């Protein structure tokens with residue numbers, strides 16, 4: 355059986371792994387922005403519908419299409435919370 359110490363070690367190594375992964379993610383994002391492509395689908399990221407989406411691209415490296423998908427999913431998650439009476443929050 356696991357005790358708290360083991361669990362904390364797990365959390366620690368998970369944190370280190372996450373940091374490494376995050377660095378990779380940022381590196382890929384920076385490279386994608388340099389080439390003006392999407393860091394998710396690798397498609398062209400030249401056209402954005404508004405200034406906000408353009409700024410979002412500089413933060414997340416996602417093209418307009420991928421941004422739209424992410425936001426639709428967020429909307430669906432919100433609806434799910436409502437359907438479950440906020441239990442998932």
Ligand SMILES: [Zn+2]
Nearest residue numbers: 392395417420
């Ligand atoms: Zn994309």
